[in-house]
Amino acid sequence: MGITFMVxxxxxxxxxxxxxxxxxDTANAMATPIATGAIKPKTAVALAAVLNLVGAFLSTEVAKTISGGLIREGTDGIHITPEIVFAGLMGAVLWNMFTWLKGLPSSSSHALFGGLIGAAIVGIGFHSVNFDTVLQKVILPAIFSPLLAGAVAYLCTKLAYALTSRHDPETGDKLTQKRGGFxxxxxxxSSLVALAHGTNDAQKTMGIITLVLIAAGTQPAGSGPQLWVIGACALAIAIGTYAGGWRIIRTMGSGLTDVKPAQGFAAEASTASAILASSHxxxxxxxxxxxxxxxxxxGLGRKGTTVRWGTVGRIATGWLFTLPAAAIVGALTAFLIGTGTVGVVIAAVVGTAVVVYMFIYSRKSHVGHHNAVEVEEAGTAVRFRKKNAEKQNPSKSMSEDIQA
Structure with missing residues (x-):
């Protein structure tokens, strides 16, 4: 098998x-606005797809981290091969498909890192992995970023509700809250999150392709992604975004907490800020x-809401296992590929079969834009019931508005 075919x-x-x-990762940007009825499901994923495409062209710093920092390229005598990269990708793809099937918002980034690390260790050795980079730019951000983003979203939600709270100046009673602007x-x-996602996540695949081109000797070590690589990766992530990922949208949109517009606004603003800063x-x-x-x-920032800690626990467990699980699959694939051409063929066939099986299995309980969080039908029904309630019981309608 020639190197050109392998590349x-x-x-x-x-x-x-x-x-x-x-x-x-479509859910990262669009789950909350879909859940609150701010934007229709199909329109949301189409908008996210376009913005992911645009965002992919805005930065290449993350791509350089992956192509020139995570795995040593050869300046000290260590040469990663296209076969090793293939094995790492296999670990990442299979974990992504598994967590999508389960509706878990797992980290594609850590799946990729785990797969590469496992494959490199088996195929080359522990010395091939730059563990300083792994610690500084992967592990530590993984620990602190959700905590920091959660704290900022909590404060922003508190601030949003405090600034828009309306009371009768004479009695001090709460008035109908007008928060439709959120x-x-x-x-x-949410558009900003989608744009930020393109600046960060599309870069990871650019880094991988750049890494394999360097490994194949078709690109000098230390160089950044070529224009055609940037364009191909931008298009691929945009098409994937448009596909929807409705299972994970269901979890993010209604599985963690009941999201109101002010909450969603605060969460999305916090997410976009963190991602754009990390990309820079x-x-x-x-x-x-x-x-x-x-x-x-x-969710914690809005008084009276409930965070579903059982779902949080499931997601956290998925996060904990992402990197090691992908590393194990990457390592096994690397071991198989190490046997020669037959091993490469077996790995490719088995990997394809597993992906196809998971897709077919998912059709038994299909989740799409029509039932992800029941947004279109439920949103219409809620508005209809609210109008009737206002006619029949104005005081009850007012209390519901105050809670929103």
Whole structure:
């Protein structure tokens, strides 16, 4: 098997990973505005797709972190091969598909890092991994980013409700709260998250393809992604985003907490700020962890709401296992590939079969834009019931508005 074919195989798998990253992370930007009825589901994913495409062209700092920092390229005698990159991608893709099937907003970033690390250790050795970079730009951001985003979202939610609270100047009683502007604002903040996602997550696949081109000797070590690589990755993540990822939208939109417009606005603003800052600094941040932390923080910030800690626990467990699980699959694939051409073929066939099986299995309980969080039908029904309630019981309608 010629190296040219192997490089082409790796690039194809990398772009498929980029596609899974897109539909896996659509929820990060659009789950909360869909849940609050700020934007219709299909319109939301289309908008996210376009903004992911644009965002992918705005920065390459994260790509450089992956292509030149995570795995040593060869300046000290260590040469990662396209086969190793292929094995790492296999670990990332299979974990992404598994967590999508389960509706878990897992980190595509950590799946990718885990797969690469496991494959590199088996294929080359522990010395091939730059653990300082792993610690500084992967592990530490993974620990602190969701906590920081959650804290900011909590404070922003508190501030939003405090600034828009209305009381009767004479009696001090609460008046009907007018917070419809936050629903409109969510369109802007969710768009900003989608743009930020493109500046961060699309870069990871660019870094992988650049890494394999360097490994194949077709690009000098230390160089950044080429223009065609940027364009291909931007397109792949945009198409994946448009595919929807409705299972994870269901979890993010209604599984963690009941989201009101002011909450959603605060969560999205916090998420976008964290992602854009990390892209500028070259941190390969998990947008999923940031978005989840922001939603939880916004839920804690609204009085009377409930955070579903059981779902939080499931998501946290997924986060904990992402890097090691992908590393194990990457390591096993690398071991198989190490046997030669037959091993490469077996790995490719088995990996494809597993992906196809999971997709077919998912059709048994199909989740789409029509039933992800029951937004279109439920939103219409809520508005209809509210109008009737206002006619029949104005005081009850007023109390509901105060809670919102």
């Amino acid at each position: 082409a195989l790796v690039i194809a798998l990398a772009l498929f990973f980029d596609f899974t990253n897109g539909f896996h 629903r409109t604002g969510q369109i802007f903040t 600094l070259g941190f390969a941040l998990s947008t999923t962890q940031v978005a989840s932390g922001s939603v939880i923080g916004s």
